[in-house]
Amino acid sequence: MKSHPAQVVITVVIAALALGAGLIIGYLLRAPGGMGDSGVHGNLTPLELMSAADNQSVAGMFERCRKTARKDPAIKGYLLDREMEACHAASCLVDLPNTYVVYKLGSGAIDIDGKLEERAWKDVAWTEPFVDIRGEGQPEPRFETRVKLRWDDRNLYVGAYLQEYAVWANRTLHDTTIYQDNSFQVLFDTSQSNHKYKEVSINALGIVSDIMLTRPYMDDGEPLSFWESDVVRAVHIDGPVNDPSRRNRYWTVEMAIPFKQLYAGLGRTEGDVPKDREIWRANFMRTEWQTEVVGSKYLKKLDKEADFWVWQPHGVANLHLPDKWGLIQFREVAINSTTFQPDKKWVTINALLDVYRAQKAYKAVTGRYTEKKDQLHLPPYTLSKRCIRDLDIKLDWGGFRVTARPAEEFLEDGHTRTDRFVWFGEEKENFF
Numbered sequence: 498m499k500s501h502p503a504q505v506v507i508t509v510v511i512a513a514l515a516l517g518a519g520l521i522i523g524y525l526l527r528a529p530g531g532m533g534d535s536g537v538h539g540n541l542t543p544l545e546l547m548s549a550a551d552n553q554s555v556a557g558m559f560e561r562c563r564k565t566a567r568k569d570p571a572i573k574g575y576l577l578d579r580e581m582e583a584c585h586a587a588s589c590l591v592d593l594p595n596t597y598v599v600y601k602l603g604s605g606a607i608d609i610d611g612k613l614e615e616r617a618w619k620d621v622a623w624t625e626p627f628v629d630i631r632g633e634g635q636p637e638p639r640f641e642t643r644v645k646l647r648w649d650d651r652n653l654y655v656g657a658y659l660q661e662y663a664v665w666a667n668r669t670l671h672d673t674t675i676y677q678d679n680s681f682q683v684l685f686d687t688s689q690s691n692h693k694y695k696e697v698s699i700n701a702l703g704i705v706s707d708i709m710l711t712r713p714y715m716d717d718g719e720p721l722s723f724w725e726s727d728v729v730r731a732v733h734i735d736g737p738v739n740d741p742s743r744r745n746r747y748w749t750v751e752m753a754i755p756f757k758q759l760y761a762g763l764g765r766t767e768g769d770v771p772k773d774r775e776i777w778r779a780n781f782m783r784t785e786w787q788t789e790v791v792g793s794k795y796l797k798k799l800d801k802e803a804d805f806w807v808w809q810p811h812g813v814a815n816l817h818l819p820d821k822w823g824l825i826q827f828r829e830v831a832i833n834s835t836t837f838q839p840d841k842k843w844v845t846i847n848a849l850l851d852v853y854r855a856q857k858a859y860k861a862v863t864g865r866y867t868e869k870k871d872q873l874h875l876p877p878y879t880l881s882k883r884c885i886r887d888l889d890i891k892l893d894w895g896g897f898r899v900t901a902r903p904a905e906e907f908l909e910d911g912h913t914r915t916d917r918f919v920w921f922g923e924e925k926e927n928f929f
């Protein structure tokens with residue numbers, strides 16, 4: 498069959514358009530010149546390419562393309578993320594997680610009876626309500642949970658409110674699997690080093706399990722259950738426990754944890770308490786199992802996983818990522834007179850953690866670590882030299898060691914290594 502001349506023309510036009518579109522798409526999708534530290538790649542930069550090519554049409558096409566991208570909700574998020582990254586690199590501002598200012602107690606004491614009725618509690622703000630540990634896009638928690646903190650020359654005080662219709666608890670022995678009950682967890686990394694952080698879990702009977710982690714489980718950490726928090730605590734329940742004949746509304750937890758124990762293993766001197774403005778990593782979690790009423794008892798629904806609701810979400814259901822927790826700051830000033838004041842080390846700490854994560858991601862694919870920064874997917878603020886003067890990566894028999902030199906020369910260098918340990922100054926890990 499002979500084709501009609503018009504058909505031939507249309508086919509040629511379509512072929513030409515497809516070729517043109519292919520070239521444009523190819524140009525847009527080409528491998529980006531690495532964000533590396535050299536800037537000299539032999540390849541032309543996008544800007545040079547643009548002026549070298551037909552200036553008008555490429556620039557115009559790029560502009561139209563950007564406009565289309567901005568209107569597409571699926572692509573817009575990506576553009577915004579990139580712009581945010583660029584903005585961080587230009588300003589050296591790195592996002593903060595949730596923060597909470599812990600105000601020192603004045604004259605009013607806290608009586609550990611489980612009830613948060615003291616003036617000392619009424620005077621200070623709650624944290625944000627807890628959310629699913631996996632972060633955005635996950636179901637809203639079924640019950641509200643919030644925390645308050647205070648401190649004095651001996652203890653950190655924790656007050657928690659847990660809304661609940663069915664208060665139950667089964668574990669009655671210290672240092673057993675409290676998380677198998679509905680329970681409340683507090684976690685503190687007092688040195689922001691990711692090592693030797695402490696976890697205290699409590700159920701509605703006031704039974705406690707307390708451990709120190711040598712380092713996160715993912716970094717082959719060990720839970721040391723011989724560590725004792727020496728927590729003085731009480732639980733108040735609005736109604737009965739383990740009795741489905743009467744519905745509850747909530748339970749509250751009150752804790753006093755001595756700084757002596759929270760600082761254990763970190764080489765702090767006896768009697769040490771936080772300094773004004775001291776910052777810790779911290780998170781609070783609620784483990785919630787679903788139950789049903791069978792006869793006169795609550796029974797755990799065995800086909801349901803536990804929910805993990807936290808103050809600071811991690812994006813994944815793993816509580817043992819201290820580098821993803823929130824930040825608490827100890828202050829000796831009047832209540833509500835200040836807001837959280839970030840540490841000057843914050844940018845350096847983040848750069849170190851970003852290198853740590855990039856190395857782990859690189860190893861997951863290639864089976865090894867690398868000294869080459871352009872092989873790692875690092876955000877631009879770590880490499881632009883505006884925020885971090887120099888990022889030095891060395892490999893040794895055990896893995897990698899990273900040193901980040903802050904742009905301000907008067908600030909101390911920070912370091913990290915394969916086991917997520919972050920330190921400033923001398924590399925020492927104190928044991929008992």
Ligand SMILES: *[C@@H]1O[C@H](CO)[C@@H](O)[C@H](O)[C@H]1NC(C)=O
Pocket residue numbers: 548549552
């Ligand atoms: C491309 O356009 C810009 C501004 O419109 C102009 O400054 C530049 O000289 C042009 N480059 C070429 C190669 O035409």
Ligand SMILES: *[C@@H]1O[C@H](CO)[C@@H](O)[C@H](O)[C@H]1NC(C)=O
Pocket residue numbers: 619620621622623832833
């Ligand atoms: C401090 O702020 C919290 C939250 O806004 C408020 O509930 C509390 O009453 C304030 N405390 C004082 C002493 O003003």
Ligand SMILES: *[C@@H]1O[C@H](CO)[C@@H](O)[C@H](O)[C@H]1NC(C)=O
Pocket residue numbers: 665666667788794795796797
């Ligand atoms: C607690 O333990 C008792 C006895 O083993 C059991 O009958 C009850 O169902 C348990 N409660 C829950 C909520 O698992």
